[in-house]
Amino acid sequence: MPSYTKQIVFLVGSTGNTGSSIVRALAKQPERFVIKALVRPSSMDKPIVQEFRKLGVEIVPGDLADDTQESLETKLQNTDILINTTLPFIREHQNKLFLAAKHSGVKRVVPSDFGPSAPPGVMKYQDSKLKLRQFIIKNEIPCTFxxxxxxxxxxxxxxxxxxxxxxxxxxxxxxxxxxKVKIAYTDLERVGDFVARIITDPRTLNKTVQTWDGETTLEEVWDIASRITGENFDDYPRFSAEDIESTLRNNPDFITMVMSEYRRSVFIRGDNTVEKAVGLGALDARVLYPDYVPLPLEEIAKKFYGSN
Known part of the structure; x- marks a missing residue:
């Protein structure tokens, strides 16, 4: 059995969907990872935090909104890898976190990307992530996106x-x-499995990595859904490219704007493919890790319909 030097991984945003997937995956490898998680004092009694404690996670009280850069530097002492999965809307919170990581000697930071690939200028939300990447690169902070x-x-x-x-x-x-537009997909529960591989891989340092379980189309997905459920979904409304553009032209609220831009990018433009991600400079995670065994889409569907 190979021996590893344990890496101290500090997570911010650990109780969300992506963060919890990462925590659970890293916790399966206690010989490789020591896990710390920043948790707001008001969330200490939440069931998911209690679950983390049982998994051996060290809970660090704190709040990205309230902590100063100096207090974050103290909390990040001796950390090897910082992973942030909080929403990247408030730039000053993100900036102070990664500057604190730099000043405390963190060897690699992973900002809150964890979304589909898209070029600049397509989605405002994606552009905010790209600006954060630029900040990290400009400040010469070792990273992986x-x-x-x-x-x-x-x-x-x-x-x-x-x-x-x-x-x-x-x-x-x-x-x-x-x-009929091709879509790359990654099962949420498998995100952590990819992250556990990527964050200690020297090939991914200062690189962008595209993870994916497979590629499909919405037509194929709905056909699978019909086979598994026995339901016909043809009565559900269909939204064209013009319908989405009309929504965006009518000054929607923030959430509607974000989701509409995602729908346009993923379902209309076809930005979210492995080929296009690699074309923008990303490394293909399935090439890096050929031993990774993805869950078939049919199995993901059975899991989905078994829980709703």
Missing amino acids: IQVGWWPSLLFPYRHSVEGTSIRITMGKRFYGSG
């Missing part, structure tokens, strides 16, 4: 019996574009 494919849970249509007005359910009962 990790992109993930579209979550399959945002591709499958919800059953007719599922009710609600949340964005997920509303989006999950709509068909976008022609349905």
